[in-house]
Amino acid sequence: MTLTFVVEHLDPELGPWSALEYACIARESKENGAQFLLTSVPASLQMPENLARMEELKVERRSVEEIFADRKSRVCLLDPAATIELSPADRDDFDVFLFGGILGDDPPRDRTSELRKKGYAGRRLGPQQMTTDTAVRVTRMIAQQRIPLDKIPYLDHPELRINEHESTEMPFRYVKSSDGKPIMPEGMVELIKKDADKAVDDLF
Ligand SMILES: C[S@@+](CC[C@H](N)C(=O)[O-])C[C@H]1O[C@@H](n2cnc3c(N)ncnc32)[C@H](O)[C@@H]1O
Secondary structure: OOOOEEEEEEOOOOOHHHHHHHHHHHHHHHHHHHHHEEOOOOOOOOOOHHOOEEEEEEEEEOHHHHHHHHHHHHHHEEOOOOOOOOOOHHOOOOOOEEEEOOOOOOOOOOOOOOHOOOOOOOEOOOOOOHHHHHHHHHHHHOOOOOOOOOOOEEEEOOOOEEOOOOOEEEEEEEEEOOOOOOOOOOOOHHHHHHHHHHHHHHHO
């Protein structure tokens, strides 16, 4: 079966940060011949414009449980609390890799537990919290490109310069690109800078 990435959307809203992450996952999945499903999206949810017009994004009202009810054993939950790390050989056992559609938080609140309760096999991607698009990227590198978890170049807690006076530390692990920068969705750096400026403005 085609390699499939499923992000089960767990928040009542879908804000600009998630929209950039999901658009990035959709684009990279398509480029790599994998399928991407965004599941459990309530009918009432207003899709941000950048996502609504993406052909490569498949939005599902149904949950992962309904869609893959007959193939549950082929679904692997990427779970920061799992005891086994994901390895290239796992691709032989799983076709569907499932992620929590949750924004990263610091400290992590373990909302992935909402999916863990459903009883899927779980695998971890190391001890550090990743953004959802990073977790999908790392899973793709392991399951599709067969690169072991410890051979992937990472950047932990990178600093982003907001302006000449301020910078902000991102409390996540990212994949390091060939230019030494963290790989982030298109538009994310600008969004982080805008949010940081707003937070500063709100102080006055
Ligand atoms: C931003 S993380 C959310 C982590 C979080 N703070 C929580 O409440 O569970 C979004 C998703 O990426 C995946 N993920 C992130 N880091 C991971 C890791 N180190 N190992 C396995 N999965 C990870 C999980 O599927 C998680 O639900």
